[in-house]
Amino acid sequence: xxxxxxxxxxxxxxxxPIKNNRIILILLSFLLGITIDLFLDTGGIHAAASVxxxxxxxxxxxxxxxxxxxxxxxxxNTVDFGSKLTYFTLLTVVHHLILFSLEIFSISKILxxxxxxxxxxxxxxxxxxxxxxxxxxNSK
Numbered sequence: 001x002x003x004x005x006x007x008x009x010x011x012x013x014x015x016x017p018i019k020n021n022r023i024i025l026i027l028l029s030f031l032l033g034i035t036i037d038l039f040l041d042t043g044g045i046h047a048a049a050s051v052x053x054x055x056x057x058x059x060x061x062x063x064x065x066x067x068x069x070x071x072x073x074x075x076x077n078t079v080d081f082g083s084k085l086t087y088f089t090l091l092t093v094v095h096h097l098i099l100f101s102l103e104i105f106s107i108s109k110i111l112x113x114x115x116x117x118x119x120x121x122x123x124x125x126x127x128x129x130x131x132x133x134x135x136x137x138n139s140k
Contacts, residue, residue, distance in 0.1 A: 003116055007046075009036060010095050011131060013054050015076060018061070022054075027053035042103070043058045049099040053091055054075060060090045077134065088128050092121045 009032055016025050040046070053060075064087035065079065067120030076084060096117045105111050 003119045004123050005116075005119070005120045006127050007036075007095070007099070008124065008127055008131065009046075010050070010053065010092060010124070013050060013057065014091050014128070016054075021116070023060070026051055026052075026054045026056070045099055045102040048102060049095045052098055053095045056079050056094065057091070060087060064090060074085070076136070084132070085125070087127065088125050090123070092124050093117065096121045097122070 012032060013025070013029050016028070029050040030047050033050030035140075036042075036045065036050075037044050058137040065083050097113070100113045100116045100120075
């Protein structure tokens with residue numbers, strides 16, 4: 001594949017309801033990742049990256065939203081754009097870095113891994129923000 005590979009499926013993990021059970025999210029993330037792996041014949045790298053970001057999501061939520069997350073009252077339609085962008089950026093970069101590190105699996109190609117992570121992350125973040133803007137409902 002090329003340098004730019006958007007993986008929009010991580011939006012499911014990002015927007016999964018916070019109050020639901022964390023084990024369910026990890027299990028669903030694994031099933032989502034392994035399904036992508038079956039279609040792309042990638043041997044489990046999507047499942048591994050998806051499970052990792054599902055497991056690390058509480059830390060990323062707390063980093064992005066701070067005290068709002070502690071009260072578990074985050075509603076993505078009402079959160080300011082900067083916090084939402086920080087959240088999508090952290091989640092996407094971590095996912096892509098793990099994904100491409102496992103795909104290439106060579107320390108000598110670290111610059112190539114960073115390059116693929118950067119370009120794919122930018123495109124995935126842009127698409128994620130556009131999709132959330134399109135599908136968000138204004139509460140008036």
